[in-house]
Amino acid sequence: MLNFTPIRKRFQWRKSTALALALTFGLALAGCGNNAASNAAANGAAASNGGLNTSSNSAGAASSSTDSSSNTTTASADKKLTVYSAGPEGLATKLIEGYEAKTGVKVEMFQGTTGKILARMEAEKANPVADVVILASLPSAQGLKDEGLTLPYPDAVNADKLNPDWSDPEGNYFSTSASALGIAYNTKLVKTPPASWEDLAKPEFKDQVNIPDPSLSGSALDFMTGYLSLKGDSGWSLFEDYKKNGVAMAGANQEALDPVITGAKGVVAAAVDYMTYKAKQKGEPVDIVYPAEGTVISPRPAAILKSTQHEANAKAFIDYLLSDEAQKLVSDAALLPGRTDIKAENRANLNEIPQFKVDWNWMNENGADITEKFTKMFK
Structure with a gap:
């Protein structure tokens, strides 16, 4: 079967x-x-x-x-x-x-x-x-x-x-x-937007960050596998720091963004940018930044x-x-x-979005293990 x-x-x-x-x-x-x-x-x-x-x-x-x-x-x-x-x-x-x-x-x-x-x-x-x-x-x-x-x-x-x-x-x-993965934030709650992925592990963002579940979001999985294809095993330290700082795995992309729109949370890591742009166009207090060190296009x-x-x-x-x-x-x-x-x-x-030089073949081959490890880490 x-x-x-x-x-x-x-x-x-x-x-x-x-x-x-x-x-x-x-x-x-x-x-x-x-x-x-x-x-x-x-x-x-x-x-x-x-x-x-x-x-x-x-x-x-x-x-x-x-x-x-x-x-x-x-x-x-x-x-x-x-x-x-x-x-x-x-x-x-x-x-x-x-x-x-x-x-x-x-x-x-x-x-x-x-x-x-x-x-x-x-x-x-x-x-x-x-x-x-x-x-x-x-x-x-x-x-x-x-x-x-x-x-x-x-x-x-x-x-x-x-x-x-x-x-x-x-x-x-x-x-x-395609969409790009960025850092979405509530403009009423976050006055100084984070400039890098590492910023989200800082004390000022304690318990304020959502990240989509890679078993539900293909773009979130693209971000995680893309980041790790570039950083190698040392890249897991970023996600470990996220966990220590109270980052919550919060369903698929819209489920992760909705609490930021309402103000229940301040930030989404690996946010799908088009959702943030559409919410902003509707007058919601949200915006998005792309970290200078780069991101993944999905x-x-x-x-x-x-x-x-x-x-x-x-x-x-x-x-x-x-x-x-x-x-x-x-x-x-x-x-x-x-x-x-x-x-x-x-x-x-x-051409306005800093990009990681990711390895799509590596991402395809390692997505299973990364999904399993990440979801176990955050559940």
Whole structure:
């Protein structure tokens, strides 16, 4: 029996589990005689599991050709697609609406954290439902690729404009947006913002700091693994000092930020910056700083699953995510666009953020152990 529990906690795919999943997906694919049967199964799974939001937009008929006017691949006639997205809910909804308007495809979306997406995939392992996944952690997508669970799409429109450090050159995943990890703080409570990660271990921040749980937040795990890829084992001293200073592990990203917005806490370490920017735009007393010594950028990769029964629709969706229109929506949501030729507005751009030189391969290989050690340290 397949065991996905370690996968959900670590946001990466242990080889034996992933190979078994690949076999499961392959059998499910072979066992579906036609699209109608597979769609019925997908809809049944969606209904039984709950949480899928169905959006419909009856645009004109679509075909499996390239639409030169929109510069995207048009979808096939079956008009169905299932997307599991770890992106911000408002942005994800707008992206779905934009795609539907251009293709006429009806999209079912499950919105959740990377951990929840992997948990849902566990529940559906005997009958895969998702066609496309959008995750909040690059190592997760690397693991999917490494174990042969993704469908390469090297000809994706505008893929050549993506940040090459964030996406797969063979087209197995495309980081269409990114966030940076910083220090978010309540401007009413914190008059002198911390300037470095080490500052959060100082007495003035005693019992005032939250940090997201890396078993729930892919971006938090990216920060921890990225920091340790640079510092080595000596880097654990920072997290040990955090623990001694009363830093609390507080759920996923929004759960860690909400007490800072209300004033119950003063600071979030490894805060996802776009959430802080959006709260600030709404008038909340929060702001964010990027320590001068550097931080981790957390790309948000999208991938087509090899088990998809709607390949043309999935490819058209990737094309849409890389389009000018979709990248503008990314910028409007206070995220960093995945394309290097599009700048973000009302937030720091990539060249304004000090960055660690992280080792993504090391991060992918060591995420399991780091998650386990960190969660044990803070529970």
